[in-house]
Amino acid sequence: MSFSHAELGPNSRVFLVDGSSFVFRAYFQSIRQDAKYNYRSDRLPTGAVRLFCAKILQFLRDGAAGETPTHLAIIFDKSENSFRKEIYPEYKAHRPDPPEDLVPQFPLMRDAVRAFGLKPIEQDRYEADDLIATYARLAREKGAQVLIVSADKDLMQLIGEGVSMYDPASGVAGKFGGREERFIGEGEVRDYFGVAPDKVVDVQALAGDSTDNVPGAKGIGVKTAAQLIGEYGDLDTLLARAGEIKQPKRREALTEPRNVELIRISKKLVELVRDVDIEIPLEDLGVHDPDPQKLVAFLLAMEFTTITRRVGELYGVDPSKIDPDPAFLGASGWRGRNGEVALLAPPPPAPTPLPGPREASELTPQAFAAARAKLALAAPIDRSRYETVQSLERLDQWIADAYDAGLVAFDTETTSLDPMTCHLVGVSLALPGGRACYIPLGHRAGPDDLFGGAELIAGQISMHDAIARLKPLLEAPGVLKIAQNMKYDLTVLGGCGVAVAPIEDTMLISYALDSGRNNHGLDELAQKHLGHKNIAFGEVAGTGKSFVGFARVAIDKATEYAAEDADVCLRLWRVLKPRLAAEGATTVYETLERPMVATLHAMETRGVSIDRVILARLSSEFAQTMARLEDEIYEAAGERFNLGSPKQLGDILFGKMGLPGAKKTATGQWSTSASVLEDLAEDGNSFARLILEWRQLAKLKSTYADSLPGFVNATTGRVHTSFALAATSTGRLSSSDPNLQNIPVRNEIGRKIRAAFVAPPERVLISADYSQIELRLLAHVADIPQLKKAFADGLDIHAMTASEMFGVPIEGMPSEVRRRAKAINFGIIYGISAFGLANQLGIPREEAALYIRTYFERFPGIRDYMDAMKKTVREKGVVTTIFGRKCHFPRIGSANASERAFFERQAINAPIQGAAADIIRRAMVRMDAALLSEGLSAQMLLQVHDELVFEAPEAEAEKTIEVVKRVMVEAPLPAVALAAPLKVDARAARNWDEAH
Numbered sequence: 001m002s003f004s005h006a007e008l009g010p011n012s013r014v015f016l017v018d019g020s021s022f023v024f025r026a027y028f029q030s031i032r033q034d035a036k037y038n039y040r041s042d043r044l045p046t047g048a049v050r051l052f053c054a055k056i057l058q059f060l061r062d063g064a065a066g067e068t069p070t071h072l073a074i075i076f077d078k079s080e081n082s083f084r085k086e087i088y089p090e091y092k093a094h095r096p097d098p099p100e101d102l103v104p105q106f107p108l109m110r111d112a113v114r115a116f117g118l119k120p121i122e123q124d125r126y127e128a129d130d131l132i133a134t135y136a137r138l139a140r141e142k143g144a145q146v147l148i149v150s151a152d153k154d155l156m157q158l159i160g161e162g163v164s165m166y167d168p169a170s171g172v173a174g175k176f177g178g179r180e181e182r183f184i185g186e187g188e189v190r191d192y193f194g195v196a197p198d199k200v201v202d203v204q205a206l207a208g209d210s211t212d213n214v215p216g217a218k219g220i221g222v223k224t225a226a227q228l229i230g231e232y233g234d235l236d237t238l239l240a241r242a243g244e245i246k247q248p249k250r251r252e253a254l255t256e257p258r259n260v261e262l263i264r265i266s267k268k269l270v271e272l273v274r275d276v277d278i279e280i281p282l283e284d285l286g287v288h289d290p291d292p293q294k295l296v297a298f299l300l301a302m303e304f305t306t307i308t309r310r311v312g313e314l315y316g317v318d319p320s321k322i323d324p325d326p327a328f329l330g331a332s333g334w335r336g337r338n339g340e341v342a343l344l345a346p347p348p349p350a351p352t353p354l355p356g357p358r359e360a361s362e363l364t365p366q367a368f369a370a371a372r373a374k375l376a377l378a379a380p381i382d383r384s385r386y387e388t389v390q391s392l393e394r395l396d397q398w399i400a401d402a403y404d405a406g407l408v409a410f411d412t413e414t415t416s417l418d419p420m421t422c423h424l425v426g427v428s429l430a431l432p433g434g435r436a437c438y439i440p441l442g443h444r445a446g447p448d449d450l451f452g453g454a455e456l457i458a459g460q461i462s463m464h465d466a467i468a469r470l471k472p473l474l475e476a477p478g479v480l481k482i483a484q485n486m487k488y489d490l491t492v493l494g495g496c497g498v499a500v501a502p503i504e505d506t507m508l509i510s511y512a513l514d515s516g517r518n519n520h521g522l523d524e525l526a527q528k529h530l531g532h533k534n535i536a537f538g539e540v541a542g543t544g545k546s547f548v549g550f551a552r553v554a555i556d557k558a559t560e561y562a563a564e565d566a567d568v569c570l571r572l573w574r575v576l577k578p579r580l581a582a583e584g585a586t587t588v589y590e591t592l593e594r595p596m597v598a599t600l601h602a603m604e605t606r607g608v609s610i611d612r613v614i615l616a617r618l619s620s621e622f623a624q625t626m627a628r629l630e631d632e633i634y635e636a637a638g639e640r641f642n643l644g645s646p647k648q649l650g651d652i653l654f655g656k657m658g659l660p661g662a663k664k665t666a667t668g669q670w671s672t673s674a675s676v677l678e679d680l681a682e683d684g685n686s687f688a689r690l691i692l693e694w695r696q697l698a699k700l701k702s703t704y705a706d707s708l709p710g711f712v713n714a715t716t717g718r719v720h721t722s723f724a725l726a727a728t729s730t731g732r733l734s735s736s737d738p739n740l741q742n743i744p745v746r747n748e749i750g751r752k753i754r755a756a757f758v759a760p761p762e763r764v765l766i767s768a769d770y771s772q773i774e775l776r777l778l779a780h781v782a783d784i785p786q787l788k789k790a791f792a793d794g795l796d797i798h799a800m801t802a803s804e805m806f807g808v809p810i811e812g813m814p815s816e817v818r819r820r821a822k823a824i825n826f827g828i829i830y831g832i833s834a835f836g837l838a839n840q841l842g843i844p845r846e847e848a849a850l851y852i853r854t855y856f857e858r859f860p861g862i863r864d865y866m867d868a869m870k871k872t873v874r875e876k877g878v879v880t881t882i883f884g885r886k887c888h889f890p891r892i893g894s895a896n897a898s899e900r901a902f903f904e905r906q907a908i909n910a911p912i913q914g915a916a917a918d919i920i921r922r923a924m925v926r927m928d929a930a931l932l933s934e935g936l937s938a939q940m941l942l943q944v945h946d947e948l949v950f951e952a953p954e955a956e957a958e959k960t961i962e963v964v965k966r967v968m969v970e971a972p973l974p975a976v977a978l979a980a981p982l983k984v985d986a987r988a989a990r991n992w993d994e995a996h
Contacts (some may be wrong), residue, residue: 607718650906
């Protein structure tokens with residue numbers, strides 16, 4: 001249907017849409033949905049615009065609340081600087097910044113309105129509510145009926161004869177805790193405010209509004225305000241007779257001069273202006289069909305497939321014959337018609353629903369986060385309510401309830417902490433409302449710790465039947481699965497043939513928000529955010545000699561422990577998840593944390609092959625070398641002693657030998673730490689050097705040569721390390737069981753260990769390593785022209801630095817000069833001191849200080865960057881990477897000067913090291929899809945600092961290296977275009993050492 005009404009009269013139906021409210025409403029609804037619909041292929045966020053367009057089309061075609069409009073005005077707030085700021089500068093001062101991925105969608109909302117042939121309405125100094133109030137008055141003066149489309153309570157003062165409100169709400173009632181649409185008339189206003197619409201302003205002036213920072217009367221809420229206005233008739237009469245009020249606190253709040261002034265200011269803030277000098281006449285807003293060609297061109301540029309098709313059908317145009325509007329194309333460009341674009345990156349991970357009802361006043365991120373936290377704590381944690389599920393009928397009911405809720409938190413209980421070798425003992429589930437259950441599957445009786453000799457306890461569902469029932473739920477795309485440290489559960493359930501998705505991880509949400517502030521274990525998070533103390537694992541499974549393992553725990557006790565973990569996990573998710581948007585951490589979580597769960601799960605499951613023969617030979621070689629070193633050490637000491645005893649070694653070094661640099665530990669013993677020995681070795685002490693060499697060999701022998709064969713999985717024949725996502729403050733990964741991060745890279749002994757990591761027959765290992773990535777990032781963030789140019793031109797960066805510092809030509813430069821520049825280049829990122837540089841280069845401290853001073857003179861931007869980071873961390877306690885990761889330093893205000901200096905050095909390095917970690921994460925989450933799209937069977941196995949290790953068929957090695965290098969180099973895009981281009985070195989070989 002099309003409308004061409006321009007004149008206003010009694011038959012006119014005027015829709016006044018609160019566009020600013022709809023912007024946030026559309027955004028929060030969009031982030032519940034599959035993320036592939038929320039981003040354009042060039043990574044431009046568009047999810048809110050898509051839903052906004054769908055709503056505009058609905059208004060034009062179907063109307064709302066059973067009516068169709070003759071006139072339609074979509075009205076926005078133009079800026080934060082309304083006339084109300086002049087009255088009260090603190091007005092709306094506490095509102096947080098909008099979510100980072102909503103900001104670029106603001107102008108697109110206006111563009112969408114224009115594409116539909118409408119005019120976005122906004123005016124300086126006035127808020128959208130004032131324009132709505134004025135348009136409503138003008139329409140009523142012509143006899144037209146007015147429908148205000150909004151849920152904003154501030155607009156309820158406008159309701160009256162011929163003026164009503166319609167709240168289309170958001171979400172599907174019951175599915176995510178949302179509510180259905182509602183009509184708001186005078187009765188609903190009385191229910192909400194306790195007064196008729198014409199008295200709403202008086203009530204608001206008294207009650208104030210914390211969201212908008214309207215002060216109101218101290219201690220008076222909406223209910224009391226309504227009671228007072230009802231009793232005295234209006235605000236002026238109330239204030240004139242306030243001295244008659246019997247309650248002292250109310251009387252003081254309404255009579256003290258400053259309070260009265262704030263109340264009158266509050267009335268000016270909440271009362272809407274109904275006589276704005278409107279720039280666009282209401283008669284110009286008559287509804288008519290849009291230009292379908294222009295509309296489709298815009299929708300194509302936005303890549304809105306479904307709505308493009310619908311518009312084409314409604315208005316009789318073929319989208320395949322229309323070019324996208326070039327004004328809205330992004331950096332990726334178009335590769336054809338009808339939405340055929342080249343994806344530069346995989347779509348982002350699926351975002352999650354945010355359950356629970358929302359009032360319009362809670363649509364700011366901060367208020368939304370607070371509301372979710374309140375909901376999470378609403379039902380007290382009551383272990384007596386937890387259910388033990390012992391029949392398929394009850395399990396089926398829990399599964400059905402999870403489908404209805406659209407989300408479920410879960411946890412697995414196992415026989416050990418190794419997800420590759422453990423046995424599943426049980427599964428716990430949690431649903432909103434404090435409901436949780438435990439499904440025991442493998443609890444056994446008897447003293448035997450091996451399952452072969454222990455009987456299953458009666459009253460448990462069979463493992464086969466339970467997994468068969470749970471698998472569809474845990475794999476259902478429409479049900480969100482929430483867990484703490486989800487990677488572990490993915491591996492455990494993957495061994496049962498279950499591929500869990502989509503997922504949320506409370507540990508990683510906490511990590512994205514509070515890295516550096518606290519640890520991210522479930523028990524600590526429960527104490528911090530819920531004020532609840534979880535049952536400790538040792539309380540149920542025992543500790544030390546009393547340890548029995550979870551499979552031997554009584555089922556009633558197991559239920560309390562396991563169900564509590566799932567229940568707490570769901571509550572934590574409700575508290576933490578909304579903070580992501582409120583605190584600008586959504587992008588970090590969605591692009592750098594959550595997608596890594598599946599990536600690392602796949603890598604850990606694949607494992608890597610080792611050659612036991614090489615390791616056995618190395619163990620023997622190391623033992624012989626250690627024996628030789630021991631003889632030399634004993635001869636130098638003049639006696640034999642226990643080399644593994646710090647006390648005995650300290651007595652030799654500082655007692656018998658009387659060497660300088662002696663330090664006492666807290667226990668009163670001489671310190672023989674690596675730093676103490678390194679200082680002695682730097683001063684030329686051969687005894688300290690022998691001790692260091694012996695220690696390194698002893699560590700490599702015990703940690704790798706002797707231990708690695710014990711990590712070989714009996715089923716796969718491979719070593720499966722475990723990567724920790726939330727272990728460092730900068731985003732760097734760590735690994736354990738075995739730890740592959742600490743194998744030395746630059747010495748011969750470390751290379752020998754790496755040579756034991758091998759590829760199976762007819763396959764190769766590929767090592768791909770970022771070259772000087774932290775220096776390149778330093779050049780970018782500190783904006784150093786010389787470094788940026790050198791990297792862009794492919795020069796030897798250390799030779800270039802030496803040339804800049806010492807005036808020595810690059811060609812024919814002595815190696816010693818280059819070595820000194822290299823030491824400064826790498827050391828400066830970590831805040832190296834003149835003392836440290838002097839030790840490293842074997843030069844006087846004065847000379848080292850001169851080198852550092854010269855370095856900063858030649859590259860002043862680096863000093864500026866370091867000073868800026870120190871200032872930032874002192875003022876805010878946090879620094880941020882170029883990708884938005886926040887590294888917190890809560891102890892920067894320490895009274896200890898040395899400790900403060902340490903944290904300042906960390907704050908200088910964190911944005912650089914953190915950005916490097918972010919870049920390799922971005923490469924990792926894209927890698928499998930990139931390899932698969934090229935038809936390659938290569939698999940990513942390991943990540944060690946700035947290096948990725950792959951296994952591939954020999955025949956695919958060259959093509960695999962090409963794809964791997966491309967993905968790694970392009971990893972920062974499109975978020976950041978580095979001023980110093982990345983470089984990746986990659987090589988294929990039969991073992992890790994040769995490939996590196």
